[in-house]
Amino acid sequence: MEGQQNKRKRVYSVEPNKVMQAKFSRNYINYLAPALMKIKERRSSIEAKNVENVVKYEVDMAMVFSSQGFAWSNALKLKLQKDGGEGSSRINYQQNDMGPLDFSKKNCSKFEASKILEEKKLVEENEIVDDQLRCLRKLIPGGEEIMCDEQMVSELESYVSCLQMQRSILSSLSYSPSKFVVCATLSSYWIVAGTLYK
């Protein structure tokens, strides 16, 4: 028994993404659950409207702790530490409607103009893509500091997947808290049981 306990049993998933996601979930819940308990205990001492901010803060911090190693995660952490839980870390995104590419406005009258049109299309598409990339930069925490677009897009991948996971966890927390209690503990167990050990 002792030997088996000490043996680290490596487990490899055929889908490494899921392992990463499971680790994220575990870390997230591990952070958030006690934080929420603390908030609950202190609830009387906190004003009503601040509770939301505090919860939001904790939610974001959980996100930071679960996804270490990404540039946006560090940026988010810095932002949270700077704001100290007062401001919302969520950027209020003003609707910047890109809209679909609309080339019907162009006057394609002549035959030669079609070539120019094609050229303009490409240029315009490039401009639109540039605008969109700029928008994405604003969306990602710390996006402005990321130098090149390619890196930003790769950060975006991790950010989107972490956001998805965060949303799922939060939704299960909010909508079925009693069930989540068990879920949380069990999932933590299973996640740990199933993941790679680092």
Place this chain on the structure above:
Amino acid sequence: MLHCLNTSSNLVGGGNISDMTVLERQRARIKFQNEHQQFSGNGFSSSHQQQFMMLGCDSALGEIVTNSMKPDPDYENGFDEETVKKRKTDNKVDLNSKDKRIKVCVEEGESKIVEQRKGQKNTKFNNGNKNKRENCEDSNSKENSKGSEIQNQKPDYIHVRARRGQATDSHSLAERVRREKISERMKYLQDLVPGCNKIAGKAGMLDEIINYVQSLQRQVEFLSMKLAAVNPRLDFNIDELFAKEVFTQNFPTTGIPSEMTNPAYLQFNSAQQLVSCCGGLINNMGIIPPEIGLCRNINAPTSASLPEIFLDSSIFTHILPSSTWEGNFQNLHNVDFDQARSISFPSQPFTGMVEASNMKMEM
């Protein structure tokens, strides 16, 4: 000398183009080169040349492209110094993957050939393009090696559209390379963002992604507000759960190492499935904590050793047939539930290791 030969061959290929495809051009080049070997003056065989071209991708190729851009055969002899210079400078380029280079190159090569057809601007282009030229050199050299396997590896180079009307100065080319890289990465994003598969254009896809990220952020915000409202009802009785030593221990006692090799276990160990199973367990069976038929055998958590968890496989037989979730963890893990179902889970216990001390602290 070699580059002289390349020059001549490429010149022919470049100069006579009207409607020839790239392959034909290459063949013409090789033919010309074979015919006019005396230009080189040192009797390089074509095979040697091709070898050299293949080997010397990084260095000798500049000449090929630069020379292909100069339609005037009189410049042939004057290439030597220039190409030598280019050879030295070409080594600086660093690009990620050769395939990408080739891909980019093809387009650039096409564009260059087009340019040659149209405007025949040479010097400015040559001087400004060292980095990108290497790409083209790479592809061109490989294209020149007739019948080589490389051509088979890029079967689609013929179909690349020449980017007419696109400026070919270094800035635009650099930008184009950049955009290619971004497009590559956006393919991964396509998998993440639901509904992106149908959209073809880059701009539309980015639009979708932006909307999706916005909606995710808003959802998280909304959910956190809801969580704040729900907070009083939350009750993580985790210590309680830990303390309880559960239940039906109708399986072999200890974690036998052979169990680890159990293919079902290995298949099933994707934590996603575990979590989703737990979620499903809770949701579908409506189990409250004490009644979970979940077997845990936690050894003294204070010890440094890791305890083991045993799971009664019967739980999974309950879970596996069910395919409807309450959606709690469904989004989370995108479980391919058929995968779980297909696993014939024997009655062997499912073992795992837990960082119990860690858990204890955090919980």
